[in-house]
Amino acid sequence: MDYRFESVPAVRQGLADTNYLADDGIAGVVYLADRLQKPILVEGPAGTGKTQLAKSVAEMTGARLIRLQCYEGLDESKALFEWNYKKQLLRIQAERNSEGTWSDIEDDIFSDEFLLTRPLLEAISAKDPVVLLIDEVDRVEIETEALLLEILSDYQVSIPELGTVVATQIPLVFLTSNNTRELSEALKRRCLFLHIDYPDMEREKEIVLTKVPGITESLADQVARIVRSIRQLDLKKAPSVSETLDWANTLMLLNIDQVTAQDATDTLNILLKYRSDIEKAAKEFSTNAAEFAGQS
Amino acid sequence: MTDTAEPDQISPMLELLSGFIRDLREAGIPVSLSENIDAMEAVRHIPLEDRDALKYALAATMVKNDSHWRSFETVFEVYFSLRGKEYLVGGDEGGEGSDTPDMEGMAQQGQGDGSGGSQMSPEELAQMLYQALMRGDDAMMSAIARQSVRRFAGMEPGRPVGGTYYLYRTLRNLDLDSVLEKLMAQAKDKAPAPGLTPLEERLERDEYESRIDRLKKEVEAEIRRRLVADRGVEAMAKTLRKPLPEDVDFMHASREEMVNLKKAIYPLTRKLAVRLARKRRHGRKGPLDFRSTVRHSLSYGGVPAEPKFKYPRPHKPEIFIIADISGSVAAFARFTLHLVYAISGQFSKVRAFVFIDGLDEVTSYFEGVEDISQAVHRVNTEADVVWVDGHSDYGHALEVFWERYGKEVSSKTTVMILGDARNNYHASQAWIVQEINKRARNVFWLNPEPKSYWDTGDSIVGEYGAHCDGTFEVRNLRQLEAFVENLA
Numbered sequence: 109m110d111y112r113f114e115s116v117p118a119v120r121q122g123l124a125d126t127n128y129l130a131d132d133g134i135a136g137v138v139y140l141a142d143r144l145q146k147p148i149l150v151e152g153p154a155g156t157g158k159t160q161l162a163k164s165v166a167e168m169t170g171a172r173l174i175r176l177q178c179y180e181g182l183d184e185s186k187a188l189f190e191w192n193y194k195k196q197l198l199r200i201q202a203e204r205n206s207e208g209t210w211s212d213i214e215d216d217i218f219s220d221e222f223l224l225t226r227p228l229l230e231a232i233s234a235k236d237p238v239v240l241l242i243d244e245v246d247r248v249e250i251e252t253e254a255l256l257l258e259i260l261s262d263y264q265v266s267i268p269e270l271g272t273v274v275a276t277q278i279p280l281v282f283l284t285s286n287n288t289r290e291l292s293e294a295l296k297r298r299c300l301f302l303h304i305d306y307p308d309m310e311r312e313k314e315i316v317l318t319k320v321p322g323i324t325e326s327l328a329d330q331v332a333r334i335v336r337s338i339r340q341l342d343l344k345k346a347p348s349v350s351e352t353l354d355w356a357n358t359l360m361l362l363n364i365d366q367v368t369a370q371d372a373t374d375t376l377n378i379l380l381k382y383r384s385d386i387e388k389a390a391k392e393f394s395t396n397a398a399e400f401a402g403q404s
Numbered sequence: 405m406t407d408t409a410e411p412d413q414i415s416p417m418l419e420l421l422s423g424f425i426r427d428l429r430e431a432g433i434p435v436s437l438s439e440n441i442d443a444m445e446a447v448r449h450i451p452l453e454d455r456d457a458l459k460y461a462l463a464a465t466m467v468k469n470d471s472h473w474r475s476f477e478t479v480f481e482v483y484f485s486l487r488g489k490e491y492l493v494g495g496d497e498g499g500e501g502s503d504t505p506d507m508e509g510m511a512q513q514g515q516g517d518g519s520g521g522s523q524m525s526p527e528e529l530a531q532m533l534y535q536a537l538m539r540g541d542d543a544m545m546s547a548i549a550r551q552s553v554r555r556f557a558g559m560e561p562g563r564p565v566g567g568t569y570y571l572y573r574t575l576r577n578l579d580l581d582s583v584l585e586k587l588m589a590q591a592k593d594k595a596p597a598p599g600l601t602p603l604e605e606r607l608e609r610d611e612y613e614s615r616i617d618r619l620k621k622e623v624e625a626e627i628r629r630r631l632v633a634d635r636g637v638e639a640m641a642k643t644l645r646k647p648l649p650e651d652v653d654f655m656h657a658s659r660e661e662m663v664n665l666k667k668a669i670y671p672l673t674r675k676l677a678v679r680l681a682r683k684r685r686h687g688r689k690g691p692l693d694f695r696s697t698v699r700h701s702l703s704y705g706g707v708p709a710e711p712k713f714k715y716p717r718p719h720k721p722e723i724f725i726i727a728d729i730s731g732s733v734a735a736f737a738r739f740t741l742h743l744v745y746a747i748s749g750q751f752s753k754v755r756a757f758v759f760i761d762g763l764d765e766v767t768s769y770f771e772g773v774e775d776i777s778q779a780v781h782r783v784n785t786e787a788d789v790v791w792v793d794g795h796s797d798y799g800h801a802l803e804v805f806w807e808r809y810g811k812e813v814s815s816k817t818t819v820m821i822l823g824d825a826r827n828n829y830h831a832s833q834a835w836i837v838q839e840i841n842k843r844a845r846n847v848f849w850l851n852p853e854p855k856s857y858w859d860t861g862d863s864i865v866g867e868y869g870a871h872c873d874g875t876f877e878v879r880n881l882r883q884l885e886a887f888v889e890n891l892a
C-alpha cells in the first residue's frame with residue numbers, strides 16, 4: 109500500500125502550497141488518516157476552515173472532490189443511490205412484446221445502467237483518486253447517520269439488488285460538524301477526531317497574508333492582534349476566520365493602513381454579528397468611550 | 405507495516421499506553437476497545453521522539469469530544485512528560501538529567517556575566533525574565549521556567565504536596581504582575597509623541613499577557629515533570645487528574661474551571677434546545693390512548709380503525725425560579741438561570757426571584773436581551789437582595805415571596821427553589837413551601853451540595869423538602885442539564 113504523505117511536515121507544506129495554513133495538529137491528523145485509512149470527523153466553530161481543509165487536501169493530492177452536503181431530511185436516495193424508475197418503466201414496457209421472461213427483465217432493469225449514483229456511492233466506485241467530503245453531518249437526524257456507517261468502516265456500499273460495491277481505492281474522507289447536536293457513538297468510533305479552533309495569532313496573520321491580496325505585513329499583524337483581543341472578550345459569537353478575512357478586505361477597500369480605535373469601532377459590524385457584542389467590543393477599544401458618546 | 409519504530413521500542417510503549425488509557429477512563433473519558441486499538445496502531449506511524457505528534461495522534465484516536473481535551477492533556481502530560489528529546493531522563497537519575505541543557509541554553513543567550521546560570525543572582529534572573537518576555541523569546545522563557553522552579557518552588561523528594569503549592573511559590577517569587585506593569589511602562593515610554601492610544605495599549609497588554617501565560621505553562625510543566633520523576637506516573641495521574649467540565653462541582657470550581665464552565669454552557673444550551681425542539685416535533689404523538697381509540701371505534705362498528713394518541717404536553721408550563729445567590733451557591737444560581745432562560749421558549753413564561761436575606765424579582769433583566777450572560781451578571785450586581793446582614797435567610801426570603809407574589813402562583817406554575825438551605829439557624833418558615841405547593845403544579849428543590857452534607861450543620865433542606873415534589877442534588881452541569889431537560 110502506498111501512502112499519500114511522507115510525514116507530518118510534508119502534509120503541512122503541501123497544504124501551505126494550496127494556501128491552507130494548517131498547524132501541527134491539523135497536519136498530524138490528516139497524515140494519520142492516510143496511514144490508518146480512517147475518516148476524519150472535523151468539528152469546531154463556524155468559519156474556521158473545516159470545509160476548506162477537505163478541499164485543500166483534494167487539491168494538494170490531485171484528487172477529485174466529491175461532496176455530500178447534509179441537511180435535515182437527507183435520505184438514502186440522495187446520499188447513496190436511487191433506481192431510475194422512469195427508465196425502468198420504459199424498459200419494462202418496451203420488453204412487454206418480446207420473448208424474455210420476467211426474471212430476464214428483472215436482471216436487466218436492476219443493473220448498473222438504471223442506477224443513479226449519489227455522492228457516497230460515487231466516491232466508493234470511483235476509479236480515479238477522490239476525496240469525499242460529508243459536510244455538516246450534524247444536520248441529518250441521528251437515525252440517518254446509520255447510512256454512513258458501512259462506508260466509514262468498510263468503504264463499501266450494499267445494494268440489495270446488485271450486491272456489495274467495494275472501493276477499489278480507499279478515498280480520504282472528511283466529515284464536518286458544527287456540533288449542534290451530539291453525533292452517535294457509532295459514528296465517532298469510526299473516525300479520527302479533529303477539533304479546529306480559532307487559529308493562534310501568528311497563524312491567523314499568515315492566513316490573512318495569503319488570502320488578502322496586496323495587504324501589508326503590518327496591517328495583517330494589526331488585524332490578527334485586534335481579532336485576538338476581541339476573541340478574549342466574553343462574547344455571544346466570536347469572530348471567525350472568514351470574518352477576519354472580510355474585515356481585512358474591508359480595511360483594504362477603505363484604504364486604511366493603520367487601524368485606529370475609531371476605524372475599528374466603525375467597522376466592528378463586519379467582525380461581530382450581535383449588537384451586544386459590538387457594544388461590548390467598542391467599549392473595550394476606548395477607555396474614553398464616554399467622551400466619544402458625548403461628542404456625537 | 406511500520407518504518408518509524410523499532411520492534412524493541414514497541415512493547416514498553418504499548419505497556420505505557422495501556423496505563424495511559426486506563427487513566428483516561430478513570431478521568432471519565434470513554435475510550436472504546438476499537439479506539440484503544442486505533443491508538444496502538446497510530447503510535448506505530450509516529451516518530452516516538454515527537455511528543456506533539458504523539459499527543460495529536462492519541463487525541464485523534466481516543467478523545468472525541470472537545471470539552472474532554474483538558475482532562476486528556478493533563479493525563480498525557482503526566483504520562484509523557486519525561487519523553488521527548490529535551491526531557492529524556494535516564495531510568496534512575498531522576499529529574500536532574502535535564503540540568504545541563506538549561507545552563508548551556510542560558511549562556512548562549514549571551515546574558516549574565518558568562519559565569520553560568522547556577523551562579524546567577526535573583527536580580528540577574530529577574531532581569532533575564534524581563535528581557536525574555538519583552539522579546540517573546542520562547543527558548544529563553546522555558547530555560548527561565550526551569551531555573552525558577554528549581555530555585556523557588558522548594559520541591560523536596562517525597563513531600564506529599566500537590567502541584568498548585570509549588571506553582572504558587574514559584575509564581576509569587578517571579579512576581580509577574582509587576583513585571584507586566586514594568587513591560588507596559590516601557591512600552592508607553594517607547595511610543596512616539598502622543599503616546600499609546602487605549603487600543604494600542606490594550607493590544608500591547610494582550611501580547612505581554614499571552615507571553616506570560618506561556619511562561620506559566622512552562623513553569624507548570626516543569627513542576628509536573630519533577631513531581632512525576634519523584635513520585636511516579638501512576639501516583640501523579642491520580643493527584644493531578646482534572647474533572648471534565650460537566651463534572652466540575654459548582655461550589656468548588658477553581659477560576660480556570662469556572663472559565664471552562666462558562667464556555668461549556670453555550671454549546672450545552674444549544675444542544676439542549678435542538679434536542680427539545682426535536683422532541684416536540686417527533687413526539688407530537690404520545691402513547692396510544694386506549695380509551696379514546698375504543699370510544700371512536702364505535703363509529704366504525706367497533707373496529708379500532710383510527711388509533712388515538714395521548715398528547716403528552718397539552719400546554720407549556722410556567723416556571724418560577726427562586727434562587728439563593730449568596731457567596732458559595734451563587735455560581736449554581738447563575739448557571740441554572742442561564743440554562744432555563746436559554747430554553748425559555750419551551751415555557752409559557754419564566755419568572756426569576758433571587759434572594760440572600762431579602763428577595764427581589766429580576767425577571768425584567770432577562771426581557772428582550774440578546775445576551776443571557778449579561779442579564780445574569782446584572783442579577784449578581786444589581787438585584788436588591790440584602791435585608792439585614794447579607795447572610796442567607798431562607799425563612800425571611802420565603803416570607804417576602806409569599807407576601808408579594810404568592811397569589812400569582814397557579815396550577816400552571818412549576819416552582820424551582822435553588823439553594824443549599826443553609827439557613828444560619830434562622831426560622832425556616834417551611835409552612836410557606838407547603839402553601840406554595842398547594843397552589844402550584846409542582847415544587848422542586850435543587851441543592852448544589854452533595855447529598856451526604858444535607859441536613860448537617862445549619863442545612864435544613866429536609867425540612868423544606870418534605871413539602872416539595874422532589875429534592876435534587878445538582879452539583880454540576882451534567883446533573884443540571886438532566887434536570888432541566890426533564891422539566892421541558
Ligand SMILES: Nc1ncnc2c1ncn2[C@@H]1O[C@H](COP(=O)(O)OP(=O)(O)OP(=O)(O)O)[C@@H](O)[C@H]1O
Nearest residue numbers: 127128129153154155156157158159160315349350
Ligand atoms: N487555515 C486556513 N488557511 C487558509 N484559509 C482558511 C483557513 N481557515 C479558514 N480559512 C478561510 O476561511 C473561510 C471559511 O472557511 P470554511 O468555509 O472552510 O469554514 P468552515 O469551518 O467550514 O465553516 P462552517 O462551519 O460555517 O461551514 C474560507 O474562505 C477559508 O478559505
Ligand SMILES: [Mg+2]
Nearest residue numbers: 158159160284
Ligand atoms: Mg463548512
